[in-house]
Amino acid sequence: xxxxxxxxAAALSSLLDTGWNPPATVVxxxxxxxxxxxxxxxxxxxxxxxxxxxxxxxxxxxxxxIPMVDAARALVPAKIVSALELAQDRISRFQGRQRQPxxxxxxxxxxxxxxxxxxxxxxxxxxxxxxxxxxxxxxxPAKLAGVPRVVVLSPGGAEPLSSxxxxxxxxxxxDELYAIGGAQAIAAAAFGTESLVPVDKIxxxxxxxxxxxxxxxxxxxxxxxxxxxxxxxxxxxxxxxSEYVVGELLAQAERPGVTRLGVLSESRPLLEAVAQLLDSLxxxxxxxxxxxxxxIGNHCRLIAASSRDELFEVLNRLAPGYLCxxxxxxxxxLGRIYAAxxxxxxxxxxxxxxxxxxxxxxxxxxxxxxxxxxxxSLGDFTRSFTLVENTAQRIANDAExxxxxxxxxxxxxxxxxxxxxxxx
Amino acid sequence: xxxxxxxxAAALSSLLDTGWNPPATVVxxxxxxxxxxxxxxxxxxxxxxxxxxxxxxxxxxxxxxIPMVDAARALVPAKIVSALELAQDRISRFQGRQRQPxxxxxxxxxxxxxxxxxxxxxxxxxxxxxxxxxxxxxxxPAKLAGVPRVVVLSPGGAEPLSSxxxxxxxxxxxDELYAIGGAQAIAAAAFGTESLVPVDKIxxxxxxxxxxxxxxxxxxxxxxxxxxxxxxxxxxxxxxxSEYVVGELLAQAERPGVTRLGVLSESRPLLEAVAQLLDSLxxxxxxxxxxxxxxIGNHCRLIAASSRDELFEVLNRLAPGYLCxxxxxxxxxLGRIYAAxxxxxxxxxxxxxxxxxxxxxxxxxxxxxxxxxxxxSLGDFTRSFTLVENTAQRIANDAExxxxxxxxxxxxxxxxxxxxxxxx
Numbered sequence: 132x133x134x135x136x137x138x139x140a141a142a143l144s145s146l147l148d149t150g151w152n153p154p155a156t157v158v159x160x161x162x163x164x165x166x167x168x169x170x171x172x173x174x175x176x177x178x179x180x181x182x183x184x185x186x187x188x189x190x191x192x193x194x195x196x197i198p199m200v201d202a203a204r205a206l207v208p209a210k211i212v213s214a215l216e217l218a219q220d221r222i223s224r225f226q227g228r229q230r231q232p233x234x235x236x237x238x239x240x241x242x243x244x245x246x247x248x249x250x251x252x253x254x255x256x257x258x259x260x261x262x263x264x265x266x267x268x269x270x271x272p273a274k275l276a277g278v279p280r281v282v283v284l285s286p287g288g289a290e291p292l293s294s295x296x297x298x299x300x301x302x303x304x305x306d307e308l309y310a311i312g313g314a315q316a317i318a319a320a321a322f323g324t325e326s327l328v329p330v331d332k333i334x335x336x337x338x339x340x341x342x343x344x345x346x347x348x349x350x351x352x353x354x355x356x357x358x359x360x361x362x363x364x365x366x367x368x369x370x371x372x373s374e375y376v377v378g379e380l381l382a383q384a385e386r387p388g389v390t391r392l393g394v395l396s397e398s399r400p401l402l403e404a405v406a407q408l409l410d411s412l413x414x415x416x417x418x419x420x421x422x423x424x425x426x427i428g429n430h431c432r433l434i435a436a437s438s439r440d441e442l443f444e445v446l447n448r449l450a451p452g453y454l455c456x457x458x459x460x461x462x463x464x465l466g467r468i469y470a471a472x473x474x475x476x477x478x479x480x481x482x483x484x485x486x487x488x489x490x491x492x493x494x495x496x497x498x499x500x501x502x503x504x505x506x507x508s509l510g511d512f513t514r515s516f517t518l519v520e521n522t523a524q525r526i527a528n529d530a531e532x533x534x535x536x537x538x539x540x541x542x543x544x545x546x547x548x549x550x551x552x553x554x555x
Numbered sequence: 556x557x558x559x560x561x562x563x564a565a566a567l568s569s570l571l572d573t574g575w576n577p578p579a580t581v582v583x584x585x586x587x588x589x590x591x592x593x594x595x596x597x598x599x600x601x602x603x604x605x606x607x608x609x610x611x612x613x614x615x616x617x618x619x620x621i622p623m624v625d626a627a628r629a630l631v632p633a634k635i636v637s638a639l640e641l642a643q644d645r646i647s648r649f650q651g652r653q654r655q656p657x658x659x660x661x662x663x664x665x666x667x668x669x670x671x672x673x674x675x676x677x678x679x680x681x682x683x684x685x686x687x688x689x690x691x692x693x694x695x696p697a698k699l700a701g702v703p704r705v706v707v708l709s710p711g712g713a714e715p716l717s718s719x720x721x722x723x724x725x726x727x728x729x730d731e732l733y734a735i736g737g738a739q740a741i742a743a744a745a746f747g748t749e750s751l752v753p754v755d756k757i758x759x760x761x762x763x764x765x766x767x768x769x770x771x772x773x774x775x776x777x778x779x780x781x782x783x784x785x786x787x788x789x790x791x792x793x794x795x796x797s798e799y800v801v802g803e804l805l806a807q808a809e810r811p812g813v814t815r816l817g818v819l820s821e822s823r824p825l826l827e828a829v830a831q832l833l834d835s836l837x838x839x840x841x842x843x844x845x846x847x848x849x850x851i852g853n854h855c856r857l858i859a860a861s862s863r864d865e866l867f868e869v870l871n872r873l874a875p876g877y878l879c880x881x882x883x884x885x886x887x888x889l890g891r892i893y894a895a896x897x898x899x900x901x902x903x904x905x906x907x908x909x910x911x912x913x914x915x916x917x918x919x920x921x922x923x924x925x926x927x928x929x930x931x932s933l934g935d936f937t938r939s940f941t942l943v944e945n946t947a948q949r950i951a952n953d954a955e956x957x958x959x960x961x962x963x964x965x966x967x968x969x970x971x972x973x974x975x976x977x978x979x
Contacts, residue, residue, distance in 0.1 A: 149753075151774030211963060214956040225668060225941075228658050236652065243900070244649060244915070249893040251927055252871075261964045295963060329573075331927045350575030350770050350781050353927030357774050378972040385968045418967035447676075454940075461944070468940065469673040476667070476944035481972040484945055487960045488953050491668070491941040502755045503675055503777030505939045515929045516878075516892065517649075517915040520885070520900035521908055529912050532638040536911045539635060539719060540685045543842035544809045548802040548905040 132409050132427075134402045137395070137436040137445045146391050146432055146449060148499040151357045153343045161314045161343045168318035173325045179315035180288065187289025188310075193326050195292055195308045203298035211295055214488065218267050219302060221490030226272040229509045242525045245518035250277035251353075253328075254512060255320040256305075257335035257345075258285040260312065263299045264487050268494050268507060269335050270303035276512035281305050282330055284320060286312025312337075314344035321348035334507055336494045338388050355511050356504040359497045360388030363482055364451035364471075366442070366464065369398035371457040372478055373405045379455055379482055380409070384426035385419040391497075392431035393449065397442055402433045443467045450502045452495040453482050470501045526552045556833050556851075558826045561819070561860040561869045570815050570856055570873060572923040575781045577767045585738045585767045592742035597749045603739035604712065611713025612734075617750050619716055619732045627722035638912065639723055642691050645914030650696040650933045666949045669942035674701035675777075677752075678936060679744040680729075681759035681769075682709040684736065687723045688911050692918050692931060693759050694727035700936035705729050706754055708744060710736025736761075738768035745772035758931055760918045762812050779935050780928040783921045784812030787906055788875035788895075790866070790888065791829075793822035795881040796902055800825075801832045803879055803906055808850035809843040815921075816855040817873065821866055826857045867891045874926045876919040877906050894925045950976045 135142035167175040173190055180188040197203075204212055234246040256269030266283055273281045283300055285292065287310025300308050309327060311319065317337075323329035329352065333345055336358035345354045363383040365376050380392050396402050409431075414424045436442035446454075450470035458464055461476045468474070472495025473485050486493045496504035521529075530549040537545035559566035591599040597614055604612040621627075628636055658670040680693030690707055697705045707724055709716065711734025724732050733751060735743065741761075747753035753776065757769055760782035769778045787807040789800050804816050820826050833855075838848045860866035870878075874894035882888055885900045892898070896919025897909050910917045920928035945953075954973040961969035 150776060208959075210956065210959050214960050217956065218960075224662075228660065228668075229670060231655060234652050238648075242913075244913075246653060246932075247889065252893065263964070264960065346774050349773060350924070352574060353924075375972075375975065378968075378975050381968045382966070382972045385966055419965075423968065465671065465942070469676065470938075471940045473941045474943075476942060479945040479947050479950045479976065480943055481950075481976065483957050483961055483969045483972050484950065484953065485941075485943055486969070487957050489666075489668075489943045489945070491943050500774070500777070501938070501940075503938060506941055508670075508939075510934075514894075514925070514927060515932075516895045516925075517897045517909075517930055518889070518900060519898075519904055519909055519913045519915050521903040521913075523903050526903045526905075526908065529908065532634065532641065533905075533907050533911050535632075535634050536638050536642075536688065537907055540687070541843075542806070542809055544802075544805045544847065545907045545910070548799075548806045548907050551799065551802050552903065552905065 132406045132431070132433060134399065134406060134433045134435050137434050137441050142432060143434065143445070145430060146393050150500060151342070151346060151359065151498050153339050157339055157343050161340060161347055164314040165318040165344060165347055168315055168324065169322045176311060176315050176319050176324055179313065180311055183313050184286050185288030185290070190326065192287060192310055195287070195310050197300045197305060197308050198297055200298070200301040203294065203301040206294040207298045212298070215267065215299055215302060218264060218488050218490070219271055221488060222267055222271040223275060225490035226275055226509045231510060240525050241522040243518070243520040246515050247518065248513045248515045250279070250513055251331050252278070253280035253282065253330040254278050255282040255284055255330040255333045257316065257333060257337050257341060258283055259337055260286050263295050264493065265335055266296065266299040266303055266305065268492050270305050272507070272509045273512045274304050276509050278512050280307070280330070282307045282309065282320065284309050284311055284316040286310070286316070312341070314340050317341055317344035317348055321352045334494070334511060355494065355507050356496045357498065357500050358494050360390055361386045362391035362451055362497050363453040363455065364393045364395060364446065364449055365455040365457060366446060367394060367396045367398070367401050368458040369401050370459055371401055373401065373408050375478055375481070376405050376457060377408045380427065380431060381417065381423055382483060383453070384423040384431070387422060390426045390430050392426060393434055393451070395434045395436060395442060395445060397436050397439065399435055402435055406433055450499045452497040452501060453485070455482060472496050472501045472506045556830045556855070556857060558823065558830060558857045558859050561858050561865050566856060567858065567869070569854060570817050572815070574924060575766070575770060575783065575922050577763050581763055581767050585764060585771055588738040589742040589768060589771055592739055592748065593746045600735060600739050600743050600748055603737065604735055607737050608710050609712030609714070614750070616711060616713070616734055619711070619734050621724045621729060621732050622721055624722070624725040627718065627725040630718040631722045635719055636722070639691065639726060642688060642912050642914070643695055643726060645912060646691055646695040647699060649914035650699055653933045655934060664949050665946040667942070667944040670939050671942065672937045672939045674703070674937055675755050676702070677704035677706065677754040678702050679706040679708055679754040679757045681740065681757060681761050681765060682707055683761055684710050687717070687719050688917065689759055690720065690723040690727055690729065692916050694729050696931065696933045697936045698728050700933050702936050704731070704754070706731045706733065706744065708733050708735055708740040710734070710740070736765070738764050741765055741768035741772055745776045758918070758935060779918065779931050780920045781922065781924050782918050784814055785810045785877070786815035786875055786921050787877040787879065788817045788819060788870065788873055789879040789881060790870060791818060791820045791822070791825050792882040793825050794883055795825055797825065797828040797832050799902055799905070800829050800881060804851065804855060805841065805847055806907060807877070808847040808855070811846060814850045814854050816850060817858055817875070819858045819860060819866060819869060821860050821863065823859055826859055830857055874923045876921040876925060877909070879906060896920050896925045896930045
């Protein structure tokens with residue numbers, strides 16, 4: 132593999148997304164699925180689930196009963212139970228620290244102000260096939276925020292959902308579970324069907340179809356962000372361990388969907404070492420080698436920065452969902468990073484920590500959307516209203532200025548509501 | 556005007572939006588405008604600006620120089636200057652209280668966690684014609700958050716922008732001002748043109764075209780929320796002043812675009828008094844009487860709740876952008892409200908206070924989107940990343956569990972990145 136220069140725009144172009152931008156065929160087909168589900172409800176969901184998830188699907192399999200937690204635990208290997216309970220505990224602690232307090236204050240003239248925060252009333256958590264931890268990533272902060280109705284959507288098809296998934300739902304006090312996926316699941320949750328009461332917000336990561344469906348239903352309900360296919364950027368210095376760097380590339384490379392992989396460094400020797408190690412691997416001997424070979428061969432870049440400034444310029448332009456900092460002085464780097472989803476610091480912190488057990492969210496903004504979006508957190512499950520209560524003195528003092536501003540905007544009836552208060 | 560029962564679903568249907576749902580013609584035409592601007596840049600912007608904002612528009616009028624603040628102040632009436640400076644001060648104080656601190660903590664085993672917040676790099680604030688305060692509503696929190704590039708978009712057409720608007724831009728340290736509006740302005744800010752470098756996020760309220768355009772460009776850049784045409788719900792008890800109630804209805808009724816107006820009360824006598832007062836008005840004698848007559852005649856409902864429970868059920872289902880509480884025991888009401896944008900408490904607090912001078916945001920979620928969205932605030936101008944740095948002990952303890960979880964998900968290369976750490 133070649134090392135490319137950070138200033139080589141053509142070489143970086145495949146890594147540089149300026150936002151969510153799926154192919155037109157996906158956009159159109161997703162629009163059709165949403166419109167079908169909106170018009171025909173369960174009938175359309177059934178049709179698409181059979182087409183995409185398995186011929187054997189039927190509506191009796193749509194809603195899956197969630198067992199009692201102790202009964203569910205008994206069917207899951209002890210090590211997995213421990214791991215899920217540890218993850219639940221760490222997610223709770225990390226998210227719990229992000230609780231935003233209500234605000235209430237009184238100004239000198241007695242006028243009262245406030246911001247009061249409320250849990251959403253209903254949320255759907257999308258969980259891709261074989262991504263049990265995504266239940267915890269969504270449902271733990273949702274329940275911590277106080278959401279009374281938490282729905283999980285996960286593609287089942289004709290197969291029953293796994294015992295682990297059922298245990299995770301029970302552990303997180305999920306209220307409803309539906310064995311559907313893809314754009315049809317997102318449409319059903321947004322618009323409702325005979326079997327599924329619509330929700331106020333849909334969260335979670337998915338593939339390109341699911342993510343595009345979230346984008347299209349936004350407005351009808353809320354969504355968290357556009358968390359599409361996985362991506363990782365490893366920023367490494369000359370002291371980094373090239374085997375760890377390659378390990379991270381291979382790990383993200385095995386996920387389905389178009390992946391963006393990059394190593395960014397001021398150290399040519401480190402990049403050459405990574406290149407050499409990648410070249411020396413017989414990718415065909417690796418697990419999931421077809422996905423890995425495609426991602427490493429087509430979607431991976433080793434990028435040489437000629438200065439620290441250039442390194443940060445490229446890093447922030449790439450705005451990676453996952454960012455590994457395999458550098459000596461990570462805290463100096465942090466101050467200059469503004470666009471990244473989740474950051475993993477040091478040799479001791481592989482991305483897999485954050486994807487499973489660390490407690491930070493694995494649902495991160497991708498495709499360059501970390502320029503403006505953040506990873507899933509407690510705040511995504513709440514909303515707020517503002518409050519103001521004038522004193523008589525405040526409105527008396529303000530009335531003429533309010534009237535002047537309203538009249539400037541051509542709103543005489545607005546002005547009148549201010550002046551009416553002068554007649555008290 | 557008739558009083559309708561809160562349980563009369565048909566009577567309430569015109570007030571009940573379940574989310575943003577514009578006519579298909581608007582959706583299609585907006586998509587065409589966005590695709591044109593994306594493909595042809597300034598040329599398309601020019602064409603649409605001439606068609607929608609005035610034949611005399613040309614590209615030399617697109618970017619408007621922002622004067623120095625003292626020079627701009629000299630051209631604005633003293634009362635307006637005072638009002639805008641007061642608004643700026645109050646918005647700063649209200650938004651400043653909503654700053655979210657960074658988070659950093661260390662767990663017992665030494666593993667470090669963090670959440671670091673960063674200002675966005677560029678934001679566009681959409682400002683409808685004659686809505687100077689909307690500059691402050693967007694630019695004040697943007698600059699308070701530290702956004703280095705704040706762009707204002709406001710439809711100018713062939714006319715020069717007003718001195719007041721220029722002063723507001725200077726006062727708020729706006730960096731760039733463009734005299735364009737509508738879907739073409741949103742498309743230009745999202746995708747960029749020869750004259751306008753694209754921004755990371757677009758905020759602000761607009762009409763149906765602008766709001767639909769924001770929905771469509773979301774993903775390419777961030778947006779705040781879907782703040783469409785105005786709406787107000789007045790919740791009043793038997794002690795409410797019916798003249799104030801009617802004043803609020805007439806004020807919001809004079810805004811262009813489809814408006815949703817409602818009065819909700821357990822007191823039939825209060826609702827009858829409001830009805831009588833409305834019936835006694837000769838709407839033709841009012842200012843802006845065409846807009847007012849249409850809104851009061853077609854989009855206003857007086858709603859009788861048969862119990863306190865029913866009142867809150869309807870209130871939260873309507874999820875009004877603006878909510879007036881003209882009741883004795885407002886604090887008891889607040890505890891049961893979860894879906895509203897901005898709340899105005901008591902006889903002394905007309906909505907116009909919040910639209911201009913109170914300091915709370917007038918950019919609120921509408922069309923029922925207050926079920927999941929909040930009004931514009933400091934947090935809209937920041938984003939965050941999470942941080943985790945394992946100790947050697949943490950990764951050693953976690954590695955086997957991580958590997959087990961990754962293998963359960965069918966991700967052997969993920970498992971390997973954990974196991975590699977055991978070989979240290």
